[in-house]
Amino acid sequence: MADLLKVKIVKLESGARYQRLFNKDSGTSGMKSGHVILKEGEEIGEHSTNDLEEALVILKGNGQLVINNEDIVDFEADTVLYVPPATIHNVKNAGKGMLEYIFITSYAPKKK
Secondary structure (H helix, E strand, O other): OOOHHHOOOOOOOOOOOEEEEEOHHHOOOOOEEEEEEEOOOOEOOOEEOOOEEEEEEEEEOEEEEEEOOOEEEEEEOOEEEEEOOOOEEEEEEOOOOOEEEEEEEEEOOOOO
C-alpha cells in the first residue's frame, strides 16, 4: 500500500513561464518534471537530455521539437512526445497563442 504521507500534489500555475513540479528536493528518486508555458514565437533553447529520457505532454497549442538543430517534429495539443537519451533538442511555439506542456525526465538505464 502506498504511503499517503509521501504522495505529492502540485497545482499548476497558469501565469508562470516555468514551474518546477517534482525533483529530488520534493522527494522523487530520480524523476524531474516541470510545467512550461511559451508565448507565440518563444522557445526553450537547445539542450541535451544527456543520460535522461524525456516525455513531453502537450496540453495546449502547437509547436515543434527541433532535433540536432535540423530535424523538425510538428506536434499539437493532446499529444505526448518521447525524447531518447543523448538527444540535443529544442521546443518551439510554432502556433498562434500559448504553447503549454509538462515535461518529465528520468534516468535511463545504460544499455549493455
